[in-house]
Amino acid sequence: MKIEVFQMERMQSTWENLVEYDMSESGVSPLTLRELVAMGFDLEKFLDVPLGYSQSNGTLALRETLAKIYPGTTAETFQVTNGTSEANYMAALSQLREGDVFALETPNYMQLWGVPRSLGAETRTFKLRLDRGWEPDWEEFERAVGQGTRMVYVSNPNNPTGAVLSDAAMKRIVERCDSVGAYLISDEVYLGAEISRPRTKSFWGMSERVIVTSGLSKAYGIPGVRIGWIVGPKEMIAECWTQHDYVTICPNKMSDEIARVAVKNRERCYARTRELLTANLEIAREWVAGFDGFLEWREPEAGAIALVKYHADVGSAELCERMRVRQSTLVVPGAYVGLEGYLRIWLGGREEYMREGLRRIGVELRACAVPAGR
Ligand SMILES: Cc1ncc(COP(=O)(O)O)c(C=O)c1O
Incomplete structure (x- = not known):
């Protein structure tokens, strides 16, 4: 049985432990065994x-x-x-x-x-x-x-x-x-x-x-x-x-x-998830608004990721590669989830991590938003 490489997972497993900011994640900051002991x-x-x-x-x-x-x-x-x-x-x-x-x-x-x-x-x-x-x-x-x-x-x-x-x-x-x-x-x-x-x-x-x-x-x-x-x-x-x-x-x-x-204890787990995501959505909302229309999205209703459309003439894999190399920040290209022209960005981390990860992504987005030659 021959199977193609699962592009997104392979990209993550290759780089996620080598970059400073892994914004390619898709869950919430995980629970510890101690927290599970507290739940019983x-x-x-x-x-x-x-x-x-x-x-x-x-x-x-x-x-x-x-x-x-x-x-x-x-x-x-x-x-x-x-x-x-x-x-x-x-x-x-x-x-x-x-x-x-x-x-x-x-x-x-x-x-x-x-x-x-x-x-x-x-x-x-x-x-x-x-x-x-x-x-x-x-x-x-x-x-x-x-x-x-x-x-x-x-x-x-x-x-x-x-x-x-x-x-x-x-x-x-x-x-x-x-x-x-x-x-x-x-x-x-x-x-x-x-x-x-x-x-x-x-x-x-x-x-x-x-x-x-x-x-x-x-x-x-x-x-x-x-x-x-x-x-x-x-x-x-x-x-x-x-x-x-x-x-x-x-x-x-x-x-x-x-x-x-x-x-x-699922309601307890879900409540923890909601609290984290609600705070991070606010941060992401401000961040997207700071791009004056260069970024477009429909706010996620659920889940720990945001799918953001960018208006620039560069492929998503190339853009994410720049983020990895220049900003040590990993992001999932839209091309790997079946939609070119978008980025999939993590929303489930701790506040300081989110802010710095988004800042770094923003540096590369702003660089490609400026028309060449200006
Ligand atoms: C929709 C969806 N299904 C399945 C998985 C894999 O989940 P698991 O870690 O439980 O194997 C993921 C992981 O990102 C996912 O997003």
Whole structure:
């Protein structure tokens, strides 16, 4: 199986630990083990737990805890994974065969651009449009999702736009998937990271063909424990379990236990995330306004990133390379999330870090805003 390089992740893993300011991140400043102990993780007791294998589809205790937050589910409707990325991978791997059609929105996180292609599926895209509040271009959507489409992927709240789909848009997506017999994967890892709006509605329960992937990395603020999950129809989850046994066998034992504490305390985690993002959005708002129209954005409603359009005649990869080399600051080029002419900028850090990171990005933006020769 040949797979293309995941451009954004490769750029991050190459440079994120070498630059002074990593503004390519996409979560909130993470929780510590001490904070999780304060929420009820019994570290002292865990010191005596033998570090054997854990239950390969996630402990019953964790799956039962998860079942409480998705109406109508039981432990059998979950596969616990090593992060949301493994959840997405397993969902695609369990269903896609050579010649299948897979559709995804762009811009996007782009993991499920590369994976379906590596499995021999035809990958189609439909655009999200800034001039429509980042909702899908419906003509493109209907062209991409037709008879024979096997799976559709959306991230809601979306990485990188920070937009949340309206109820009407969700209904339209589900109805179309149902009518053509496609599974819908809704990646909800940012659900709970709302900044200025009520809680995002989950796609879960809208149809028998909905699969939700999620995890602790974003809204919860705990990416380092590497816990994600898939919730879906029982037969589909059983196939994911089969795949999972071949790939990583099981989640990390300590992480599984931490996840139970985190999920039980999710409102506390979400509140911490909202507080941080609300303060940072204010900083980003002032920063964008300081460019007098050179930058354009729709403020993110949720999530720890901002997608900013710049008006200059330079490619986003080239612009980000200048930021890295001259400012020791890493930023994700729009080209790596499926939308040229934009930058994806982190919003989830501590105040001083955010201010300095944005200042450095601003230096390079201002340099390219000045017409050559002046
Ligand atoms: C939409 C989306 N899905 C999945 C992932 C991967 O998450 P995890 O760290 O839980 O594997 C990311 C990470 O940025 C993401 O933005």
